[in-house]
Amino acid sequence: MFFQNLRYLYLVSIVLLAFLSIFLIYLATQYNASFNNESETIIVGFSIYPLYSLGKEIIGDKLKTILLVPPGYEPHNYELSIQDISNIQKAKIIFYSGTAIDHWIENIKKIPSNNSVNFIPLNTQLTFVIKDDPHYWLSLTNAEAILKNIYINVVNIDKNNQDYYTANLNKALQKIAEIKKIADDKLKNIKQRKIITEHQSFRYFAKDLNLEIVATFQEENKESTLANIQNLINAIHKFKIKVIFKDYGSINNDILSFANNFNLKVYELDPLEGFRQVDYFDAYLYNINILKQALE
Numbered sequence: 001m002f003f004q005n006l007r008y009l010y011l012v013s014i015v016l017l018a019f020l021s022i023f024l025i026y027l028a029t030q031y032n033a034s035f036n037n038e039s040e041t042i043i044v045g046f047s048i049y050p051l052y053s054l055g056k057e058i059i060g061d062k063l064k065t066i067l068l069v070p071p072g073y074e075p076h077n078y079e080l081s082i083q084d085i086s087n088i089q090k091a092k093i094i095f096y097s098g099t100a101i102d103h104w105i106e107n108i109k110k111i112p113s114n115n116s117v118n119f120i121p122l123n124t125q126l127t128f129v130i131k132d133d134p135h136y137w138l139s140l141t142n143a144e145a146i147l148k149n150i151y152i153n154v155v156n157i158d159k160n161n162q163d164y165y166t167a168n169l170n171k172a173l174q175k176i177a178e179i180k181k182i183a184d185d186k187l188k189n190i191k192q193r194k195i196i197t198e199h200q201s202f203r204y205f206a207k208d209l210n211l212e213i214v215a216t217f218q219e220e221n222k223e224s225t226l227a228n229i230q231n232l233i234n235a236i237h238k239f240k241i242k243v244i245f246k247d248y249g250s251i252n253n254d255i256l257s258f259a260n261n262f263n264l265k266v267y268e269l270d271p272l273e274g275f276r277q278v279d280y281f282d283a284y285l286y287n288i289n290i291l292k293q294a295l296e
Contacts, residue, residue, distance in 0.1 A: 042158060045088060047096035047105055048075045049274035050137040051122055055095060055150050056279070057172040062161045063154070066091065068102075071274025072249065075101050080108070089113040092157050095150060098123035099134035120153055122146050129203045137272060138204035140176050143280065147172050175281050183209055183288050190295040194239040196232055198246040198255055201271055205287065214239060217246075217255050224254060236262055243267055243294045249275040267294045 044059060045066040046052035052067040059065055066087050069075045080088075088094055088108055096105045098121025109119055126142045136142045151169045155162050187209055195206065196215045206213050215235035218224035235241060244259050246252060248268040259266045267290050270276055270283040278286070 043091040045091040045094040047102040050272045050280060051095055053280040054143060054146050058150050058154055058165055058168050060168055062164060089115055091117055093118045093120055093153060095120050095122055097134055101134040122149055129207055133203055135201045135204055139208050140180055144173060144176055179284055186288055186292045192295045196235055196241055196244050202269060245269045247271055
């Protein structure tokens, strides 16, 4: 009886060891598959939100996309984390503005990497209002050029999904055509086309919509000066201006005080930098609606 029990336990042990071996082989297989998938994943990065939002229109869910500067953060002086740098070094492409707004990319290029990262500026084949104004994405015409540039470079690294990217590009270009039509329709009857803004970042947007920024409260990232204030006062009286536009989400008590003193109504425009956590096209439509509300 004793030997029978011993034999039974021995057989059970053999079976359990067999199952355990199979289970460990399964886990090892899953780990290797996961590791291989991760190593084969194509990563595409974007320095700032407006470029990222446009890029997602093309890429969709086919590739892994990363955004270096979180939505709503000030990009000019953004300091990348160690994790950001690690993500950059794993990327196939990093798209950036090619202007002073993400000048720190130049330092990232100098960091040695085992991966061959292609840094691609998106400030080519664009129309510039002023050479040093980095907010070129606020022009729908420039947005079309940005989309096409992203498309060409993404297809180069993932030709298997070219049809998918082509379809997405066409959809995005169609959205822009529709937004232009909406803007023309909604703003065709506004009487006041002279506007004053917090700063000059909306020059591209204003030109797109046949508006003119005649004065600003301050230069971007600088304190307001007496000259700025005097220009504003002159513009308010000369053009009978009743509203002032500030950046969505910006905290500027001085501009609110100024508006109160001159009986101006304050409206917020979205600079398309992710403050409202919506995509490029929704943000642009929001601005059109705000302008219609403010200027009619």
